[in-house]
Amino acid sequence: MDQPLLSVSLITYNQAKFIRQCLDGIMMQRTTFPIEILVHDDASTDGTQDIIKEYTARYPGLINPILQTENQYSKGVKIDMEFNYRRARGKYIATCEGDDFWTDPDKLQRQVDILEKHPDYSMCCHACAILEEETQKLTQPNPLCAGAPGMEFDYARKRKLGWFFHTLSVVFRNGLLDPGQWKEFGYYRDVHQFYYLLKHGKGYYLEDVMGTYREHAGGVYRGMDREKQIQTDLRVFDELYAREKDPLLKREMEEQLKELAFLCLRHHKVGAFFSYTRTLHPHPTFSMYLATAGQLASYYLKKMTRRKEANDEKKEYQ
Numbered sequence: 171m172d173q174p175l176l177s178v179s180l181i182t183y184n185q186a187k188f189i190r191q192c193l194d195g196i197m198m199q200r201t202t203f204p205i206e207i208l209v210h211d212d213a214s215t216d217g218t219q220d221i222i223k224e225y226t227a228r229y230p231g232l233i234n235p236i237l238q239t240e241n242q243y244s245k246g247v248k249i250d251m252e253f254n255y256r257r258a259r260g261k262y263i264a265t266c267e268g269d270d271f272w273t274d275p276d277k278l279q280r281q282v283d284i285l286e287k288h289p290d291y292s293m294c295c296h297a298c299a300i301l302e303e304e305t306q307k308l309t310q311p312n313p314l315c316a317g318a319p320g321m322e323f324d325y326a327r328k329r330k331l332g333w334f335f336h337t338l339s340v341v342f343r344n345g346l347l348d349p350g351q352w353k354e355f356g357y358y359r360d361v362h363q364f365y366y367l368l369k370h371g372k373g374y375y376l377e378d379v380m381g382t383y384r385e386h387a388g389g390v391y392r393g394m395d396r397e398k399q400i401q402t403d404l405r406v407f408d409e410l411y412a413r414e415k416d417p418l419l420k421r422e423m424e425e426q427l428k429e430l431a432f433l434c435l436r437h438h439k440v441g442a443f444f445s446y447t448r449t450l451h452p453h454p455t456f457s458m459y460l461a462t463a464g465q466l467a468s469y470y471l472k473k474m475t476r477r478k479e480a481n482d483e484k485k486e487y488q
Contacts, residue, residue, distance in 0.1 A: 175203035176282060177260035177344070181249045182268025183212040183241070186221060188384065193225050195272035195381070201279045206234060208254045213238040218268070248352035256349045263344050266381075270338040273299075274380035281341040284374055291322075292371030293342035293364070295335035297379045303386035313377060320376045325368040329418055335375060336383040346370045354413070357405040365410060365419075400430045 178196055182189055196207060209226075211219050219237045226233045236253055243249060255263065262282055266272065274280075281294040297311045314334055315321045328334070337360050346367055352358040367373070404426045411419040 172204040174206040174260040176201070176205045176262045176264055176278060176341070177254075177258035178205060178207045178264045178266065179250050179254040179258065180207060180209045180266050180268065181212070181254065182209070182214065182218055182222075183243065184214045184216045184218060185268035186214070186217040188269040188271075189218050189221050191271045192266060192268050193221075196266065197225075197229065198275045199272070199278045200275045201282070203282065205232075205278070206259060207232055208257060209233055209235040210249055210253045211235065211237050212243050212249060213241045248358050251347070251349050251352045251358075255344075255347060258344055261344055262341050264341045266338045269384045269386065270336070270382060271384075272338070272381045274378070277380040278341065280376065280380075284376075285341065285343065288372075288374065290371050291374050292346055292367045293340055293373045294376070295339040295341075295373065296376035296381070297334075298336045298339050299379050299382045301382050301384045303384055308382070310379065314375065315377045318377070320374055323368075323373045323375055325365060326418055328364070328368065328373070329422060336381070338381045338383060340364075342367050343370075355409045357402065357409055359402075359406050361406050362410065365414075397430070397433055400426055400433065404430070 180192065180196070182192075185192075199205070207229075209222055211222055222233075222235050222237065226235055234257075242253070247253075250265065262285060264278055264281070277296070281296070284294050285291055297314075299311065300309045301307070302309070311334075314331065323331070347363060351366075352362070355362060364373075404423060407419050407422045407426065410416070411423060
């Protein structure tokens with residue numbers, strides 16, 4: 171097989187229901203350059219591995235699978251970094267997970283063309299539709315580029331706009347991420363990868379919808395309740411900030427703390443909020459405490475105002 175220009179990193183676990191659609195989205199790609207498809211299955215028990223073997227036999231030399239017999243995620247291993255990025259031979263890496271899928275056959279070609287033309291870009295992503303698996307409702311993304319075909323962005327702009335792209339949409343330059351770096355973090359997530367990619371260069375976002383992100387109950391993050399999700403996000407940014415001391419990461423933590431404050435107060439768990447603050451951020455800054463106090467004051471002020479208005483309405487009625 172020719173030296174691939176791009177390596178597709180596909181990770182999956184117990185996704186027999188979805189994996190064919192994912193693989194078909196990869197196989198339909200039209201490119202002027204050779205690619206390789208690196209599949210890692212984390213010891214699925216639902217028949218996912220049988221489907222991967224079927225596709226590997228159908229496309230000999232194109233798919234290079236690792237079929238685990240013991241689950242690696244449960245051991246704390248970051249699958250893509252340890253098993254796929256290390257063996258990627260391409261100049262670029264495209265990422266996807268087995269429950270998501272690509273819908274545009276020219277997706278990879280367009281993204282690689284952009285990265286080849288702009289060496290200062292470290293990554294290229296695009297808009298994605300969201301499929302609610304339980305209801306089969308398909309939601310299209312809101313436009314971001316005001317009629318333009320795309321936009322440049324850095325981490326500051328990503329922080330301002332929120333998560334406007336999904337992992338399945340990303341193509342990035344190989345060699346910018348340290349495969350061993352994930353071991354330095356207890357809560358290594360995609361956030362780390364995108365943060366470090368954007369430290370190496372700008373990103374480019376294409377407005378066209380070229381893939382679909384599937385929401386379903388089997389997703390690890392979605393399976394958490396909202397409080398648990400915020401806890402996880404706080405730990406991620408706490409670890410990143412402890413290493414990088416980037417003010418943007420500090421702001422991310424402050425925003426997560428504000429959201430957690432509202433959540434705890436809504437459920438009358440005021441003491442729990444301060445417990446979270448001490449546990450999840452061992453060295454809270456003065457500004458974080460001020461932000462917390464402001465949220466508490468605002469909450470109780472609104473609560474008292476609503477109570478007074480309700481009492482006034484009762485008196486008028488009487």
